Each structure stands twice: as structure tokens, then as C-alpha cells.
Amino acid sequence: MFTGLSWLALEAKYLEPAAAFYEGELGLSVCERGPREVVFAAGETDFVLRRPDDLPRGGLHTHFAFSIPETEYDDSWDRLDDEYDLEEAQFGPARSLYLYDPDGNCVELGQQDVAGPGIDGIFEVVLEVESLERAREFYEDLGFETVDTGENRKRVRLHGPMALELWEPHLGIADARGGVHVDLGFETDDPSAALAAVRDRIGSLERETEEQIVVRDPDDHVLTFTSQ
Template identity: 75%
Template sequence: MLTGLSWLALEVTSLERARTFYEETLDLAVTTQRDDELVFAAGETELILRRPTAFPRGGLHTHYAFSIPHAEYDDWWARLSEAYELEEAQFGPVSSLYLDDPDGNCVELGQQDVSGPGIDGIFEVVLEVESLERATAFYTDLGFETVDTGSDRQRVRLHGPMALELWEPHLGIADARGGVHVDLGFETEEPAAALEAISDRVRAVERETDDSVVVRDPDGHFLTFTGAQC
């Protein structure tokens, strides 16, 4: 039902400080600049940094993961470890490194089958939820599939246009936390069908047009469903 991740929006206190981190440390390019917002290109997904001046706000303390080519991992580690105390995790044959951005978001750079060079997409986002059962049912009805449940019974991993982790409040790898009031944009061929699948459980329908639908999920996260032509 959902065919791609269009954007992830994060809340920042200083656009200039955040811009320095994402532009100079992680080599992302700014594509759009507004008074209270910066948009970076992360492969085919936009990373939006937003001052908290209106709704939807960006996510707070959000753990998410950038895709990098396998062959670049050691170079990224060598470069970032000069200025940051990195953490590392191994997932089968692939590795990920973790560091915090200036606003406390836990940023993961993980080996993925991408071309690069550099960061080439977002492959995971973690949301904090009150009830795993409720949130899992909600996102399953949007087409996500459960692929893993944590042994601690505090998280569920779903697969869809990207990996979506649903966490009840706890600290994960590198003391990461699930994001609150996260703003996510999804591509879909039929925004109205996406709304129909979960309309009885959304907290609110914020906007509905022929080409896009904006809702708040049961935990207050903003979800936008946009048609391919938008």
C-alpha cells in the first residue's frame, strides 16, 4: 500500500548548528531553506529539520538509520571517530555505527545495498508507542509486515517502505529512544485507500485532498500519504 518513504522530519533548536552537523559532518546537501526549516537530500528521502513554530513539529530524540554502501563503512568510522565517541553493532554480515546529532537524535549509519557515494537513503525509523499491540495492528493495516519481536517484549520490527521499529519507552543501542511526535511522509498510489484502512483508529484527520491525506496515528505521530504525482 505504501511504496516509499518521502520524508522524515526532526525538531531542532538551532538550524545553523544542525545544518553544520548534517552538511559538514554527514555530507548531506541542502535542497530547500525556509525561515524555520531546512530540507536535505538523503537519497530519495528528504530529511527535514524544523524549528518548533507550528504543527506538525518534527520528532524529538528520534532514532533513525541512514544507508551507506558496504565499502564505505570503514572510511566513515575512521572519519567520525576523530570527533565523536561512536558505538557499533553487528547485524549478521553488516555493521552499523551510532552517534548523536546536536539535538539528541540517535543517528545510525548502516551498511546497505546502495550505490552511494555517501548517505543514500533512510532505511529505519523508530517510533515510541504506548501499546505495541495497538501500534502494530495500525501499521500492519497500512501494509507493514512484522519481521521481529524483541526478546524484552518492548519492541516490534516491521518491514514496509523502510524498516519501522515500534518501541515502548526504553533505551536501545547507544541509548537510543523512540521518537515522539515524529512527522513521516509516505508515497502511495492511493492516499484515500491508506486512510480507509486506518480511519477508525487515527487520532485525527488533519487534511484530506484528492492527492494527499494527513493524519495523526494513535500515538500522535503525523503521517502524510501522498500520491506519486505530488
Template identity: 70%
Template sequence: MLTGLAWLALETKSLEQARSFYADLLELSCRERGERELVFAAGETDLVVRRPDSVPRGGVHTHYAFSIPATEYDDWWDQLSTAGYDLEDAQFGELTSLYLYDPDGNCVELGQSDVAGPGIDGIFEVVLEVEDLERSQAFYAALGFETVDMGADRKRVRMSLNGSTALELWEPHLGIADARGGVHVDLGFETSEPTGALEAVSDHVQQVDHVADERVVVRDPDGHVITFTV
């Protein structure tokens, strides 16, 4: 039903500080500049940073992961540590990720992935804070996400869309690098049938904000803004 992640939107207090972090430090190209928001290209996915002066606001203290070519990992570690960032790392099988924080307290992961690059080439994971794991798991399963892992030492569920985009659903806790799941996160998903996606979750949405043939906007059970768009 859903085919991929179109965008992740974050809240920022300062567009200039966000631009410096994402464009200058992480070398993302800025596709759009407005009075309220900036849109960066992370591979085929947009990263939006937005001032909190209307809704949807964008997520706060959101943990998410960028894809980087595996061969670039050491270069990124050296570049970011030289810039003065206190980095943490974690091993996942044969792949390694590093973690740092952006100016607004979002935990940004750069993970070795099978991507072409150069540089950041996609967003492969977003972590949402939820109140009830079973309720949220059922909501995203109805949209085509498959459960691939359930945490034993902390309350979390990992779900995957087409083997490429992952959502981690966390009941409140601190993860690696003291990361937290995001609240009021704004996510956009591509689909050929936006109204069909709405029908799949119509009994479980918190509210419906907009309905049209090419774009449907809903709130999931925890108030995250979810857009289905062609």
C-alpha cells in the same frame, strides 16, 4: 498500498547547528532552505529539520538509520571519530552499523547496506515510541507493513514496508547507544491512493488533519503525524 518513505522530519533548536551536522559532517546536500526548516536529500528520501514554532513540529530524540555503501563503513568511522564523536557500533549478521548523536539528541545510525552511494543513500529505519505495541502494530499492518521481528529482551516490534523501509515500534526503553524512540515524529509516505490509505486506518487514527485527493494527513494512535502523498 504505501510504496516508500518520502520524508522524516526532526525538530531542531538551531537550524545552523543542524545544517553544520547534516551538510558539513554527513555531507548531505541541502535542497531547500527556509526560515523555519531545512530539507536535506538522503538518497530519494528527504530529511527535514524544523524549528518548533508551529505544527507539525518534527520528532524529538528520534532514532533512525541512514544507508551507506558497505565499503564506506571504515571511512565513515575514521572521519566521524576524527571529528571528535564518541561512536558505538553493533553487528547485524554480516553488516555493521555505527551510532552517534546529532546536536538535538537524535540517535543517528549509519548502517552498511546494499546501496550505490557514494555517501548516505537513503533512510532505511525509523524508531517510534508507542504506548501500546499491539495497537500500533495493527495500525501499520493496515497500511501494508509486515512484522518481521519481535524483541525478546525489550518491548519492540520491527515492521517492514516492501522489504526496504523499516519501522521499529518501541514501548519506552533505551536501545543500542541509549537510543530512544521518537515522539511526535512527522513521517511522509508515498502512495498512489492517499484516500485509500485513510480508509484502511480510519477507525484507528487519533485525528485527521487534512484530506485531499493527492495528500492526506493523519495522527496515528500515539500522535505521530503521518502523511500519505502521491
């Protein structure tokens, strides 16, 4: 149903230090810079930092993962290790490093099959949910496929335009937490079909046009179905 992740938006209390972290430390390029938000290019996905002075706000303490080429991992580790308390995890042959941004979001840089150079996409986003079963069914009806359930029964992993992890409240790798009121944009050929699949379970319908539909899911995450 979804053909791509259009954007991920996070809340930043102060835009300047948050933007400096992602631009200076992680090398993202700025696409737009305004008084309320800064938009970066993370491959084909927009990565947005937003001040909490209007709605939607953007996600709090969100754990998410940027894609980097396999060959750039060691250089990324060496460049960040002196300044940050990094943690590492191994997933099969791929390694990921974890660090925190100025607003307490857990940022993962993971080896992926991408061209680069540098960050080239977002391959995972973690949402905090009240009920795993309710959230899983909701996102499966939007076309995501469940591929793994955690041993502690507090998490579910789904695949779609990116990996979507649904977590009941707990601490994950590097003491990461799932995000609350996360703002995600999904590209789709038919926004109306996406709405129809979950209309009876959304928290609210915020906006509906032919090209774009904005809803809140049952856990108050903001989802935009966009044909653009």
C-alpha cells in the same frame, strides 16, 4: 500500500548547528533552506530539520538509520571517530555505527546495498508508542509486515518502504530512544485507501485532499499519505 518513504522530519531547536552537522559532518546536500526548515536529500527521501514554532513540529529524540555503501563504512568511522563517541553494532554481515546529533537524535549509519556515494536513503525509523499491540495492528493495516519482536517484549520490527521499529519506552543500542511526534511522509498510489484502512483508529484527520492526506496515529505521530 506504500511505495516509498517521502520524508522524515526532525525538530531542531537551532537550525544552524543542526544543519551544519548533517551537511558538514555527514555530507548531506541541501535541497531547500528557509527560516523554519532545512531540507536535505537522503537518496530519494527528503530529510527535514524543522524549528518548533508551528505544527507539525518534527520528531524529538528520534532514532533512525541512514544507508551507506558497505565499502564506505570504515572511512565513515575513521572520519567521525575523533570528534564523536561512536558505538558499533553488527547485524549479520552488516555493521552500523551510532552517534548523536546536536538535538539528541540517535543517528545510525548502516551498511546497505546502495550505490552512494555517501548517505543514500533512510532504511529505519523508530517510533515510541504506548501499546505495541495497538501500534503494530495499526501499521500492519497500512501494509507493513511484522518480521521480529524483541526478547524484552518492548519492541516490534516491521518492514514496509523502510524498516519501522515500534518501541515502548526503553533505551536501545547506544541508549537510543524511540521518537515522539515524528513526522513521516509516505508515497502511495491511493491516499484514500490508506486512510480507509485505519480511519476508525487515527488520532485525528488533519487534512484531506485528492493528492494528500495528513493524519495523526494513535501515538500522535504525524503521517502524510501522498500521491506525489
